[in-house]
Amino acid sequence: MLHYKKIAVVVGIFALTFVGMAATRPPEEGPKNLKVLPKDISHEELGKIMDSWKTALGVKCSFCHAPSADSSSHHLDFASDAKPEKNMARYMYKMTGKINKKFFKMNKDDNGKIASTITCVTCHRGNPHPDEVK
Numbered sequence: 001m002l003h004y005k006k007i008a009v010v011v012g013i014f015a016l017t018f019v020g021m022a023a024t025r026p027p028e029e030g031p032k033n034l035k036v037l038p039k040d041i042s043h044e045e046l047g048k049i050m051d052s053w054k055t056a057l058g059v060k061c062s063f064c065h066a067p068s069a070d071s072s073s074h075h076l077d078f079a080s081d082a083k084p085e086k087n088m089a090r091y092m093y094k095m096t097g098k099i100n101k102k103f104f105k106m107n108k109d110d111n112g113k114i115a116s117t118i119t120c121v122t123c124h125r126g127n128p129h130p131d132e133v134k
Helices: 002-023 043-057 084-103 120-124
Strands: none
Touching: 043 120, 084 120
16 A cells, blocks of 8 residues: 555656646747847837837838848847948947936936937937938
8 A cells, every 4th residue: 555655646746747847938038139238128128129219210120130041931130230220229329328428417217317318219200311410
């Protein structure tokens, strides 16, 4: 009788282990190749930022992001730096941050962070290439 109890306990442990492993999902991979945005940015916050940039420039994701190297896939390679527009976006992001820090440091949000006064839309106004100043 004791032998059957031991077998039942071992089988039960294996079953619980198997169910536990099946129920857990692998951790989501975070964004790759972030150079100006925080490395620990959430997927939702990154989406909001990208959406605001798309709106400010009146473009789609493919304006800055290169297509996947896999020709059978119709997805974008968000980590790729193949398109120069992506590096220009990084440059412009840093530039607006410097302008806000230097000239608008008195504008702070509830957390004490400098509130952006100059953003992409300030100059772009829905156009990928803002008008040149004459």
